[in-house]
Amino acid sequence: MATARAGGDARAGGRVPGRRGSATRGRLLECTASLLAGTGYRDLTVADIARCAATSPATFYQYFTDVEGAVLELAAELGDGLGPVVDRITTGDWTGEGGLEVARRVVQGFFDYYEEHRSVYRVVDLAAGEGDLRFRQARTRVLAAVTEALVGAIGRSRPGAGVDGEATAYVLVSMLVNSAAHRYGMEFWGVRTSRQVDALARIVHAAVTGAGSGPPA
Amino acid sequence: MATARAGGDARAGGRVPGRRGSATRGRLLECTASLLAGTGYRDLTVADIARCAATSPATFYQYFTDVEGAVLELAAELGDGLGPVVDRITTGDWTGEGGLEVARRVVQGFFDYYEEHRSVYRVVDLAAGEGDLRFRQARTRVLAAVTEALVGAIGRSRPGAGVDGEATAYVLVSMLVNSAAHRYGMEFWGVRTSRQVDALARIVHAAVTGAGSGPPA
DNA sequence: CCCGTGGTCTGACGGGTCGTCAGGTTCCGG
DNA sequence: CCGGAACCTGACGACCCGTCAGACCACGGG
Structure with missing residues (x-):
């Protein structure tokens, strides 16, 4: 299906996920959730997330288009649990x-x-x-x-x-x-x-x- | 009463409002509301507000402690109308x-x-x-x-x-x-x-x- | 008419984030 | 051992933040 990516997903032009990649990606998501719960959305920053995940800001942008992209990802996992x-x-x-x-x-x-x-x-x-x-x-x-x-x-x-x-x-x-x-x-x-x-x-x-x-x- | 200022109000250390001051302050508030309605909170910036009000960012900080201070001010006027x-x-x-x-x-x-x-x-x-x-x-x-x-x-x-x-x-x-x-x-x-x-x-x-x-x- | 005083504005700055490259590093199959 | 794909990052120009010191008014008294 050529359905357009809604956005917020990984950008890397059609790359295959890969072992290590999904790991850091996951770490990034965890940190996003954690910081969101801690400091709140209003001062949630890519730099902080990267610091927390012990990686560089540039890496973040390899997996998400921006902060909201990551949050959107978290939102998707939100449906389960109800x-x-x-x-x-x-x-x-x-x-x-x-x-x-x-x-x-x-x-x-x-x-x-x-x-x-x-x-x-x-x-x-x-x-x-x-x-x-x-x-x-x-x-x-x-x-x-x-x-x-x-x-x-x-x-x-x-x-x-x-x-x-x-x-x-x-x-x-x-x-x-x-x-x-x-x-x-x-x-x-x-x-x-x-x-x-x-x-x-x-x-x-x-x-x-x-x-x-x-x-x- | 020595009640601490809740914040969000003018900062200028106890200055008297003044004619012109209230004018720009009002203009700043208007622009805040306008931009908030337009571009949304997530990318509301002091620089934009100042630009809209045809003044400098520094002036903004003379009347409000930060963006949220201005929004808080708008929130106060929100009670009337109900x-x-x-x-x-x-x-x-x-x-x-x-x-x-x-x-x-x-x-x-x-x-x-x-x-x-x-x-x-x-x-x-x-x-x-x-x-x-x-x-x-x-x-x-x-x-x-x-x-x-x-x-x-x-x-x-x-x-x-x-x-x-x-x-x-x-x-x-x-x-x-x-x-x-x-x-x-x-x-x-x-x-x-x-x-x-x-x-x-x-x-x-x-x-x-x-x-x-x-x-x- | 000039001048001072106090309210009002802003240029400029150090520090920080953003988003994006090009190029380095790690991993893996052959 | 080697080539290539996946992964990472240093570095960069652009921009925003928050804060001074000092320039700019405006107005009332002399």
Whole structure:
């Protein structure tokens, strides 16, 4: 296939990977992730990455077009890991009282997942928001499995109802992502994580099943 | 009060503003906002801002400690503008069928508001997520009015119920913010804005009033 | 009308990063 | 032992950063 390289991948004009090459490439990626988690994206620099990987900046450019190329690579590996969350959504029994517990575990699973990838995900979110197509695509791909699982759960839970499963699933995922991202910000404000998880679970549960919890309108 | 300057403000060691000074300072801020909207944060540079404002980079540093200082300043002016949204939350009648319409207008108002400030807000979100206290504080302050209004609405709508108003309001706001931020990303995926607004409105309405829309559990 | 004072601007600089060559080094099969 | 492919890097011009000291206003008092 002559599909154009989306960018961010190795540049070396069509070279074969090779043993040693993949090693340094991997080391470069590790260092990128590590520095991203440490100092943050705003002052992540090629020079630093190269220093950390005990190699020269020039080498970096042999494998990635720029810093964002490396981050994009990390973003690609980001999709895996949401499997457990997807399972809980798909195989869980959303009906009755247990439904709320399913929702709670989904939310908790998402929080756990996010915790390991916050630094990478943050950049993806920023770049996607700024309109960068590569990152927008990466973001979509990462969250696709969860979104689709939610669409399925909604469709099964309330068939025929006048609800827009796709749109609902999408905004639910947005809620999960942003809540997880600003989890500590909320704690700083006095709202503990457990309370967040609970509130999120109620909303997810209500949105998926259509169940209410207050006085009937 | 000897409260330490949070940073981001003018540096000139305690100088008085002055006529001409405020002018260039304003021009600098305008250019920052403009470039932020245009080229995005990832390659926003002091040199560019200075060029745009027809002045020298050195002048920039006379008014702000660095690029983020200027953005932080823009973030401070960000809180105003959410007044209409707050009003709709506070004065709207959430009961009965009309409640859903109130929710819809709240969501739409938030989308409109966000549209004018996306570029600035994006940076605030990133920096806050990375733990920067100045930005975390700014973010809290910007969203505080809406969050509090929602807390009030929830408390009025379902007093005594076992719901955590604060946590619920906070995650609802997270949902609104992130949905607005990735509005175009969703459209790209085939979900039109009107559908997003509708889905968001249903969720907000359900969370505030406790009303359900599906078969009773 | 001139002049001084204090607010305002900037040229210039050392230090650092960026992205890219051309050419050196390492590895491996023959 | 040797040739070539894969891999690495020194070095370079361009640019940005952040910070001085000193030049440039502007305005009110003499």
